[in-house]
Amino acid sequence: MLSSLNTHLQKWMPILTPLSLVVGVLFEDLGGQLLFFVPWxxxxxxFAGSLSMSFEGFKSLKRxxxxxxIIIVFLHILMPIVAYFVSTAIFHDHLLTIGFVLAVAIPTGVTSFIWVSICRGHLALCLAIILIDTLLSPFVIPALLHIVVGQSIEIDTLSLILDLLWMIVLPSLAGVLLNEFTKGKIEVTFGRKLAPFSKLSLFGIVMINSSVIAPYIKNINFxxxxxxxxVFVLAVSGYALCLALGHFLWKDTRIITTFLFTGGMRNIAVGVVIATTYFPSKTVMPVVxxxxFQQVLASFFTRVMEKYRLKFEVVSSLNENLS
Structure with a gap:
């Protein structure tokens, strides 16, 4: 039953996610009262997503x-620079600039593993990137925000680091350690049962935090x-840049696939939590x-990657035959 529920939730995520946002806007008073529940x-x-990860991923660090x-640099240097200049040039609003930078500077999404798996990417490398990027987040995100925010907004850096540690690092380590201790059995016996509740939690986070930006959404303007x-253009650009860079940097389509999804996807929920906790509500808009678009674009680029793989492998086989 839980497995079936998880399958249906996964299938309908592109619809249920924006629907959760709409519900949150309509019931903004209720969402405002539940904000304290979001970090939990x-x-x-x-934690649920980390039950499938192990320290085996660190072997990819050597290989x-x-x-x-390069992927870490893309996630936390290249894309934040692009987001900063694009948002500054278009909006001239410092709060929105912070929001756009935060939206692309947050860690890669755990769900990227699902898409890498579907597209036959390098799973061990994907897990290594997710784990390493997660562990770096309490130090990378505050540093980037400090640079972007400057003196215009006072931010409690220490509290931000502590929040990231207990929201991301500690649950991740707990999940990885349990997976190691049980030799992967916990992911099968317990992790899969938690999967649908994890997705429901995501919808809950979107719904609750949407109440913060309700005043902006209700007044639709230019x-x-x-x-x-x-937001859409930056999201598409992230995927497109990953594919283009991957094409020139690597010949292995498995690595290119991994780069595409780990570089294109983000753990947006943590960005929403940070934005609502430490910045004015307008900052949340680009993040939420x-x-x-995230799941919809992931699905679209799955098809793009399939066509790319087919073309690349045909060309490679022809070159091998000619040589």
Whole structure:
């Protein structure tokens, strides 16, 4: 029953995620009263997702150090720079700039593992990237935000680091350690049962945090539409840049696939939590709208990657035959 529920939730995520946002806007008073519950939901999501990970992923650090380094640089340096200049040029609003940078600077999404698996990417490398990026997040995100925020907004960096530690790092380590201790059995016996509740938690986070931006969404204007369009363009650009860079950097389609999804997807829920906790509500807009497109774009680029793989492998086989 739980497995069937999880399958249906996974299938309908592109619809249920924006629906959760709409519900949150309509019932903004209820969502506002439940904001305190969001970090707990996120910690649970992180723990449930980490039950499938193990320290085996660190072996990829020895085999593919440059691949991991390049992906981390893409996630936390290249895309934040792009988001900063694009948002600054278009909006001239510092709060929105912070939101756009935060939206792309947050860790890669745990769900990227699902798409890498579907597209036959390098699963061990994917797990290594997710685990390493997760462990780096309490230090990388505050540093980036400190640079972008400057002196305009006072941010409690220590509290932010502590929040990231207990929302991301500690649940992740707990899940990985349990997986190691049980030799992978807990993911089969317990992890899969938690999967549908993890997705329901995501919908809950979107719904609750949508109450914060309800005043902006209810008053649809040119700025709101522009924010949504720019969020979409940045999201597509992230995937497209990953595919283009991957094509020139690696010949192995498994690594390119892994780069595509770990570089294109984000753990948006943590960005929403950070934005609502430490910044004015307007900052949340670029972050939360990212949830509208993430799963849909992942599905679209799955088809793109299939066509790319087919073309690349045909060309490679022809070259091998000619040589």
């Amino acid at each position: 939901l996120f910690a649970f999501m992180t 593919y150090p440059w691949a991991i380094f 700025e709101l539409v522009s924010v949504i369009i720019v 709208f990212g949830m509208l």
